[in-house]
Amino acid sequence: MDPPLSVTGETNESYCQADCFSRWLNSLAFNRMPDPVYLDHAATTPVRAEVLEAMMPFFGPRFGNPSSVHRWGREARTALDAARERLAHTLGAASDEVIFTSCGTEADNMALIGVWRARRASGRRAVVTTPIEHKAVLAAAHQVVKEGGEERFVVMHRVGLVDDRSFDELVTGDVAVCSVMWVNNEIGVLQDVPALAARAKASGVVFHTDAVQAFGKVMIDARATPFDVLSLSGHKIGAPKGIGALYIRRGTPIEPLMFGGTQDRGRRPGTENVAMAVGLARAAELAVAERTHEWAKLEAMRDRLEAALLARIPDAVIHGRGGPRAPHITNVSVPGVDSESMLMALDLRGVACSAGSACQSGSVSPSHVLSAIGVSPDLASAAIRLSLGILTTEACIDRVAELFPALVAKARRLTPA
Ligand code: PLP
Numbered sequence: 001m002d003p004p005l006s007v008t009g010e011t012n013e014s015y016c017q018a019d020c021f022s023r024w025l026n027s028l029a030f031n032r033m034p035d036p037v038y039l040d041h042a043a044t045t046p047v048r049a050e051v052l053e054a055m056m057p058f059f060g061p062r063f064g065n066p067s068s069v070h071r072w073g074r075e076a077r078t079a080l081d082a083a084r085e086r087l088a089h090t091l092g093a094a095s096d097e098v099i100f101t102s103c104g105t106e107a108d109n110m111a112l113i114g115v116w117r118a119r120r121a122s123g124r125r126a127v128v129t130t131p132i133e134h135k136a137v138l139a140a141a142h143q144v145v146k147e148g149g150e151e152r153f154v155v156m157h158r159v160g161l162v163d164d165r166s167f168d169e170l171v172t173g174d175v176a177v178c179s180v181m182w183v184n185n186e187i188g189v190l191q192d193v194p195a196l197a198a199r200a201k202a203s204g205v206v207f208h209t210d211a212v213q214a215f216g217k218v219m220i221d222a223r224a225t226p227f228d229v230l231s232l233s234g235h236k237i238g239a240p241k242g243i244g245a246l247y248i249r250r251g252t253p254i255e256p257l258m259f260g261g262t263q264d265r266g267r268r269p270g271t272e273n274v275a276m277a278v279g280l281a282r283a284a285e286l287a288v289a290e291r292t293h294e295w296a297k298l299e300a301m302r303d304r305l306e307a308a309l310l311a312r313i314p315d316a317v318i319h320g321r322g323g324p325r326a327p328h329i330t331n332v333s334v335p336g337v338d339s340e341s342m343l344m345a346l347d348l349r350g351v352a353c354s355a356g357s358a359c360q361s362g363s364v365s366p367s368h369v370l371s372a373i374g375v376s377p378d379l380a381s382a383a384i385r386l387s388l389g390i391l392t393t394e395a396c397i398d399r400v401a402e403l404f405p406a407l408v409a410k411a412r413r414l415t416p417a
Pocket of ligand 1: 102103104105106108134136181183184185210213233235242243244
């Protein structure tokens with residue numbers, strides 16, 4: 001039974017204070033509003049109950065350090081090895097091909113900088129990537145330049161796909177590593193990774209793909225697709241923030257980015273986060289098991305939302321719509337309706353989503369992804385990303401389909417053309 005709540009939301013039992021407080025806050029904030037709608041799954045997802053349950057013992061009695069030789073250590077080692085094995089299985093990989101990282105950003109950095117450093121002495125001094133990558137990849141490519149390398153960016157088509165000719169021109173014998181994201185985090189566009197990986201490998205180039213938004217949506221099998229290195233992030237698939245993984249095909253040259261321990265055979269030193277590794281493995285298993293069903297469900301809801309928005313706002317533009325897309329992301333611009341005010345208006349009505357533009361030092365700069373695919377700065381500054389996932393229901397979609405056009409109409413009444 002719930003402990004009694006006082007008027008201020010306090011209870012005598014400290015362990016449940018946070019829970020009571022948030023329920024009290026919710027009742028104040030939302031009791032006159034319909035349920036809040038979370039459409040920002042590409043930013044992060046809630047931790048799944050099954051994942052939390054799998055992790056809990058490692059925050060309590062099973063607290064050992066996997067490097068210790070005693071029973072607590074051995075117990076932690078067994079759990080860590082099992083988590084690695086299970087995660088590897090979801091990728092069609094062997095367990096020694098998977099390392100745990102602190103996040104997707106670290107995995108991306110290690111893929112580009114680690115492979116480049118391992119190959120630079122052989123004369124392969126360039127990295128090739130796309131201008132629509134996550135900043136984790138773009139900044140890692142810039143770091144390669146600071147260390148004496150060269151970065152090259154392939155040309156993109158307007159729908160967000162890599163231009164094959166540009167790819168073949170740039171991915172040549174002097175390239176150490178090439179990185180192309182599987183699913184873009186702003187517009188959801190899906191690259192033909194199997195074909196690109198095969199073409200890169202024909203030139204002896206290590207092929208990395210950022211699969212942070214693809215895992216659990218796309219079929220990923222290291223036995224069937226010739227990528228060499230692949231990045232994952234836990235918090236996009238129902239594990240907590242602060243855990244990621246890097247798949248490294250056997251024989252791929254890669255240097256560590258950190259030093260000071262023998263963990264992961266020196267590739268990623270530091271005491272392993274056993275609880276998070278267990279959580280990531282569990283989340284990955286669930287995501288893979290539910291993948292086909294999730295795709296169909298999310299695709300139907302996304303299509304319904306897009307159709308409703310286009311029917312009521314005929315000049316709305318959905319970015320990347322002409323190409324292959326993962327089903328959980330839609331990115332829409334309404335000409336003349338600035339994204340920041342739309343986001344705020346949606347938030348006030350309990351709808352959470354994000355802008356397709358990045359806010360830096362108080363000035364809103366248009367998204368680098370939209371700019372790279374030729375979207376005008378005006379349209380890019382109107383972009384709103386709605387991303388669907390485990391919390392999305394048809395009722396959420398219908399509510400946003402109703403609310404969004406009404407807010408657009410209001411914004412247009414307030415801002416004369
Ligand atoms: N790559 C992509 C495509 C992402 O969407 C993100 C996060 O938004 C990252 C990398 C970074 O992952 P993390 O937040 O775990 O550092």
